[in-house]
Amino acid sequence: MPKILVTGGAGYIGSHTVYQLQQQGFSVVVVDDLSKGHAASVPAGALHVFSLFERERLAALMQAEKVDAVIHFAAFIAVGESTREPEKYFHNNTAGSISLFSAMADAGVNKLVFSSTAAVYGNPTQIPIPESSTISAVNPYGESKVMVEKILDWLDTSRGLRSIRLRYFNACGANNDAGLGERHDPETHLIPLILKAVISGKPVTLFGDDYATPDGTCVRDYVHVDDLASAHIAAVNHLLGGGATGAYNAGTGRGYSVKEVVAAVEKVTGQKVPFLMGPRREGDPDQLVADSSRLRQTLGWKPRFDTIEAIIESAWVFEKQNLT
Numbered sequence: 001m002p003k004i005l006v007t008g009g010a011g012y013i014g015s016h017t018v019y020q021l022q023q024q025g026f027s028v029v030v031v032d033d034l035s036k037g038h039a040a041s042v043p044a045g046a047l048h049v050f051s052l053f054e055r056e057r058l059a060a061l062m063q064a065e066k067v068d069a070v071i072h073f074a075a076f077i078a079v080g081e082s083t084r085e086p087e088k089y090f091h092n093n094t095a096g097s098i099s100l101f102s103a104m105a106d107a108g109v110n111k112l113v114f115s116s117t118a119a120v121y122g123n124p125t126q127i128p129i130p131e132s133s134t135i136s137a138v139n140p141y142g143e144s145k146v147m148v149e150k151i152l153d154w155l156d157t158s159r160g161l162r163s164i165r166l167r168y169f170n171a172c173g174a175n176n177d178a179g180l181g182e183r184h185d186p187e188t189h190l191i192p193l194i195l196k197a198v199i200s201g202k203p204v205t206l207f208g209d210d211y212a213t214p215d216g217t218c219v220r221d222y223v224h225v226d227d228l229a230s231a232h233i234a235a236v237n238h239l240l241g242g243g244a245t246g247a248y249n250a251g252t253g254r255g256y257s258v259k260e261v262v263a264a265v266e267k268v269t270g271q272k273v274p275f276l277m278g279p280r281r282e283g284d285p286d287q288l289v290a291d292s293s294r295l296r297q298t299l300g301w302k303p304r305f306d307t308i309e310a311i312i313e314s315a316w317v318f319e320k321q322n323l324t
Contacts, residue, residue, distance in 0.1 A: 002240055003027040005067045005109075007052060007100060008074030010037025012182055013115065013171050017071060017229040018042060019178045024233065029065050031058065032074065041180060052096040055103045062107035069111035069236055072100060078188050079119065079141045083282045086140035093144035094151075101155060111239040112152070112163040113232050118221070118249070118288045120146045120167060127255070128221075128291040131167070131247050139283030149247065156245045164235035164243075168228055169221035169251035169290050173311040174318035180225075181318030190258065191222070191312060194265045195319040197274050204273070206258050208280025211287075217258035218280075219287040221251035224305035224314070234299040248299065251290025256308050268312045 004021055008014045009030030014037070021028050022043060030042050033051045050057055052074055061067075075093045076082070082089040097114075104112065119142030120135050137143040155161040172191045174181030182192045197204035209216040231250045256264070262273045295301045305311050 001025045002068035014073040015041035020229040058103035059106035071113045073115045082141035113235040116165040116167045128289045130291040165247040173224040173314045205278040219255040221289045227303040248295040249290040255289035
């Protein structure tokens with residue numbers, strides 16, 4: 001089976017993808033600096049702890065391990081933080097990716113699956129969002145990913161680096177068989193924050209009730225992390241089979257408002273969610289919902305978790321087993 005290098009493989013989506021890759025027989029090498037990830041989330045022997053900016057070391061590892069393709073997750077992801085510290089996001093997400101691509105060139109590796117984001121669309125004019133929508137990020141996090149996508153276009157044209165960019169929507173849920181779930185520090189994702197509020201009794205702050213949506217809270221497409229992992233594997237197989245560069249949305253096609261997520265959590269847990277309503281966060285679009293028909297039709301991807309309640313149930317089990 002092919003050998004895959006996974007950058008950021010000790011993080012949330014990365015670790016779930018590593019698990020699925022190994023379950024399907026792939027050999028996996030993980031590079032992560034552990035600034036956000038957790039060593040315990042990576043299988044023994046697979047983890048190499050260093051930065052993507054160590055280009056020579058990265059290239060040497062790819063050559064020694066005879067890597068066939070790269071899945072690139074390593075990035076900072078907090079939209080709010082990116083508006084306060086934009087240079088941090090352009091340095092880590094964009095410049096870090098350039099260092100990786102240079103190391104791939106040095107090692108002769110020319111297949112990449114890139115962890116992009118729905119944030120590249122900014123405030124979309126069409127819901128659900130097709131890949132043909134205007135690219136117009138409204139926060140530095142999204143713009144850092146736009147820059148990488150543009151670089152990948154040129155690298156495809158200039159030196160034959162074929163890439164799949166997966167623009168995914170709100171990753172959530174857990175794989176309790178693997179003992180994997182959301183453990184961000186600090187936690188910024190809605191579902192684990194709400195579940196922690198249920199457990200602790202301390203109110204969670206919900207940001208903004210003045211969006212142009214039916215109930216005033218922003219609407220997002222929540223996609224289970226295992227479904228995202230399977231999308232990455234489908235993308236790897238596409239490239240290994242000679243498939244062309246392309247961008248694909250990964251989402252369920254169904255949007256839920258923040259208040260609808262709160263109601264779903266109350267249904268799953270049987271408990272009221274304590275919350276406070278705060279002001280909207282800078283850089284948050286009103287609605288982000290995917291048209292993922294291209295991913296389904298071209299790569300044969302189909303999400304297994306098709307309701308918000310099923311996603312929350314998996315996250316709820318993980319939170320109860322990992323009380324902090």
